[in-house]
Amino acid sequence: MRKVLRIMGLLLAVVVVAAVGFVVFVSARGIPSYDVPKPTGMPLIEATPARLAQGEKLVLSSCADCHLNRQTNRLAGHRLLDTPPEFGGLYSANITQDKEHGIGAWTDAELVTLLRTGVGRDGRFRIVMPSFVHMSDEDVSSLVAFLRSGHEWVRPDPTPSHEQEPSLLAKALVNTVMKPTPLPAGPVVAPAPTEAVAFGRYLVVGRYKCYDCHSKDFKTNNSLEPEQSEGYMGGGNKLLNLQGQEVYSRNLTFDAETGIGDWTEAQFAQAVKYGMTPRGPLAYPMPKYSQMDDEEVHALFVYLQTLPKISNATAEDGGAVAAR
Numbered sequence: 001m002r003k004v005l006r007i008m009g010l011l012l013a014v015v016v017v018a019a020v021g022f023v024v025f026v027s028a029r030g031i032p033s034y035d036v037p038k039p040t041g042m043p044l045i046e047a048t049p050a051r052l053a054q055g056e057k058l059v060l061s062s063c064a065d066c067h068l069n070r071q072t073n074r075l076a077g078h079r080l081l082d083t084p085p086e087f088g089g090l091y092s093a094n095i096t097q098d099k100e101h102g103i104g105a106w107t108d109a110e111l112v113t114l115l116r117t118g119v120g121r122d123g124r125f126r127i128v129m130p131s132f133v134h135m136s137d138e139d140v141s142s143l144v145a146f147l148r149s150g151h152e153w154v155r156p157d158p159t160p161s162h163e164q165e166p167s168l169l170a171k172a173l174v175n176t177v178m179k180p181t182p183l184p185a186g187p188v189v190a191p192a193p194t195e196a197v198a199f200g201r202y203l204v205v206g207r208y209k210c211y212d213c214h215s216k217d218f219k220t221n222n223s224l225e226p227e228q229s230e231g232y233m234g235g236g237n238k239l240l241n242l243q244g245q246e247v248y249s250r251n252l253t254f255d256a257e258t259g260i261g262d263w264t265e266a267q268f269a270q271a272v273k274y275g276m277t278p279r280g281p282l283a284y285p286m287p288k289y290s291q292m293d294d295e296e297v298h299a300l301f302v303y304l305q306t307l308p309k310i311s312n313a314t315a316e317d318g319g320a321v322a323a324r
């Protein structure tokens, strides 16, 4: 008996030492750095009018909410009010063309690496910044072309990017589960809009990453194989608005009771583009995809119908359904 107790005591001591060691390691290491992956076979990105227009559309829907400073009307970054307070103080970066404080001195390849993997030119992992693993090369090029353009959002702004103030929890996560994503092994090409289902999937996992917010939880999302994310497109991800209040993402599968199975395509278009639903307006952080074209809306609507229906009631379904 005494021997058993001694062994258990020893084991406990080992566990405590390991835990303390982990905490010390994590707080000293902070946000980790990696070797900077280099995209191969990437020609210099040419700024065609089509790319500039596409880049503006994508930045408006997918980057501005985090990077645009509404006072200066520049993508100069700011404190993110909608990240969980237990992660510490998190700030988006200055991505204007300022050479010292923005991305003016970054090469196209460095920008592509950051957008695809989350690793910056200095090797530091950028936390919170979504990585666009499945975005097509053409869309990524459009983003880079826009960042280099004459648009007023990207004109040089000398505001320094704020350093991150991650909590111990955030540091523990970036040293364990949150990792950069790898660069794609080959070219990434978007399906043609006429292939509605394939194109709709591309919009959900690649171009707009709807699945990121609309699956169960960021922590169980699978960025390499999005469909493997828990509750893929079934909603219920606990997000925050700018006042720090909880806003749950909604079920976008075609379950008639708790999803959007009883919606028409016209209703869906209103919701996605203007945030208007049959049950009232949609709140932040649901983006307004006001520049989305009819082909995109149609493809999304068609693709969502092909997904397994998930029964997951969120607040908008009303007390009776939600309580079931």
Ligand code: HEC
Pocket: 058, 059, 062, 063, 064, 066, 067, 090, 091, 092, 093, 094, 095, 102, 103, 111, 114, 120, 125, 126, 127, 128, 129, 130, 143, 161, 164
């Ligand atoms: C959810 C909020 C969020 C969204 C959406 C977002 N970003 Fe970021 N971005 C961040 C944060 C946070 C950082 C990292 C700041 C840091 O760690 O220094 C960052 C960093 C960057 C950087 C690196 C700049 C630097 O100096 O470190 C670039 C470039 C960038 N973002 C571009 C974009 C583009 C382009 C989009 C849209 C396709 C986008 N971001 C969408 C939050 C976001």
Ligand code: HEC
Pocket: 203, 204, 208, 209, 210, 211, 212, 213, 214, 239, 247, 248, 249, 250, 251, 252, 259, 260, 268, 271, 272, 277, 281, 282, 283, 284, 285, 286, 287, 289, 300, 316
């Ligand atoms: C940044 C997170 C985020 C992203 C990205 C996002 N959504 Fe949402 N979406 C939300 C939230 C949160 C709500 C609920 C808002 C509310 O409660 O007012 C919502 C609500 C909706 C609704 C209303 C559903 C209902 O039952 O009322 C639709 C439709 C929708 N989103 C479609 C999309 C599509 C399509 C995309 C991609 C093109 C997308 N969303 C991307 C967060 C997001």
